[in-house]
Amino acid sequence: MLDGYGDSTRAVKxxxxxxxxxxxxxxxxxxxxxxxxxxxEGSEPDTYGRSSNPSWRQLESALAQLExxxxxxxxxxxxxxxxxxxxxxxxxxxxxxxxxxxxxxVRRFAAECLAPLGITVREATAAQIYDxxxxxxxxxxxxxxNPGLDxxxxxxxxxxxxxxxxxxxxxxxxxxxxxxxxxxxGADLVVASATxxxxxxxxxxxxxxAGSHPELMSALERERLLAGAILGPFEAWxxxxxxxxxxxxxxxxxxxxxxxxxxxxxHPAVRSVRYPGLPEDPSYPVATAQMRKFGxxxxxxxxxxxxxxxxxxxxxxxxxxxxxxxxxxxxxxxARWGDAVAAGFAxxxxxxxxxxxxxxxxxxxxxxx
Ligand SMILES: *Cc1c(COP(=O)(O)O)cnc(C)c1O
Numbered sequence: 001m002l003d004g005y006g007d008s009t010r011a012v013k014x015x016x017x018x019x020x021x022x023x024x025x026x027x028x029x030x031x032x033x034x035x036x037x038x039x040x041e042g043s044e045p046d047t048y049g050r051s052s053n054p055s056w057r058q059l060e061s062a063l064a065q066l067e068x069x070x071x072x073x074x075x076x077x078x079x080x081x082x083x084x085x086x087x088x089x090x091x092x093x094x095x096x097x098x099x100x101x102x103x104x105x106v107r108r109f110a111a112e113c114l115a116p117l118g119i120t121v122r123e124a125t126a127a128q129i130y131d132x133x134x135x136x137x138x139x140x141x142x143x144x145x146n147p148g149l150d151x152x153x154x155x156x157x158x159x160x161x162x163x164x165x166x167x168x169x170x171x172x173x174x175x176x177x178x179x180x181x182x183x184x185x186g187a188d189l190v191v192a193s194a195t196x197x198x199x200x201x202x203x204x205x206x207x208x209x210a211g212s213h214p215e216l217m218s219a220l221e222r223e224r225l226l227a228g229a230i231l232g233p234f235e236a237w238x239x240x241x242x243x244x245x246x247x248x249x250x251x252x253x254x255x256x257x258x259x260x261x262x263x264x265x266x267h268p269a270v271r272s273v274r275y276p277g278l279p280e281d282p283s284y285p286v287a288t289a290q291m292r293k294f295g296x297x298x299x300x301x302x303x304x305x306x307x308x309x310x311x312x313x314x315x316x317x318x319x320x321x322x323x324x325x326x327x328x329x330x331x332x333x334x335a336r337w338g339d340a341v342a343a344g345f346a347x348x349x350x351x352x353x354x355x356x357x358x359x360x361x362x363x364x365x366x367x368x369x
């Protein structure tokens with residue numbers, strides 16, 4: 001429906017309310033646990049806050065529009081959304097593929113909570129996932145991977161999953177729906193953390209699942225009702241409010257990431273740089289074919305852990321913090337969290353600072369070493 005518009009127009013349209021004279025132009029939060037019931041039982045749009053809420057509906061409609069889905073469901077965090085989606089697509093005896101090089105707590109959930117229920121969990125890197133998908137019942141792909149920034153060819157993977165009757169789930173956290181729309185590339189479900197660039201202010205946690213299979217989405221809604229991992233109405237409102245500016249924020253983050261990646265690759269203190277938008281990056285050919293924007297994350301390898309700490313300390317703009325997608329440019333040494341990366345590997349999340357200020361600041365901090 002929003003085809004033909006640019007990202008900011010799509011985002012602003014997605015959060016627009018109906019033009020009712022006298023009503024607020026911006027969305028308003030509806031904090032409620034209980035709603036008035038009708039004598040005509042079942043006719044009420046809302047009854048109880050774990051079943052539905054007007055603030056969810058507005059957010060979910062915006063998310064569905066951005067992802068090109070018929071339905072989106074909000075959850076209390078990215079992990080709540082991902083764990084609900086995984087539970088909905090596996091049964092005891094199923095074979096599930098999860099990324100070995102993606103967000104670390106997803107594979108921990110699969111190993112600690114799904115494997116004991118009789119689900120065979122296989123871990124695969126972005127390069128191995130096509131082979132691993134053969135014979136699987138469900139495949140979760142993450143692209144670009146967090147933190148390595150490898151890109152999975154979703155069209156190719158979706159073809160393999162379709163031939164095998166496997167469900168394909170794609171974690172769209174790093175790319176956001178402005179980077180690409182996995183459903184249009186053949187995924188059955190999109191799962192994502194809205195905690196990162198989508199909400200973009202480092203002040204809330206939220207997640208969502210988007211898709212267009214009616215039975216699968218009803219099963220997920222039922223799962224959310226019964227397991228109860230809901231998003232509070234205030235958070236739903238904050239995410240919705242933030243989506244209105246995501247086009248601007250994400251464009252600047254992508255521009256800053258590209259500028260940082262370009263500047264860093266020729267600095268003597270930098271061993272290697274990963275950014276899917278760099279023409280020499282191994283991810284570039286697939287990224288240019290399937291992505292509209294390359295995202296705000298840059299992977300940088302420095303000499304060792306101390307070099308990463310010195311970079312953060314020597315800079316006036318970089319914030320040392322985990323998570324990503326916020327207003328501030330941030331740096332996170334991923335080996336600290338157990339990711340299989342070098343000790344000196346830093347994930348830089350580009351913020352929305354002025355590009356020239358940011359590049360000058362980071363280069364000066366590297367020079368100070
Ligand atoms: C952060 C993240 C998650 C988990 O999201 P939360 O909102 O922290 O629960 C899942 N996948 C990816 C790729 C992430 O970066």
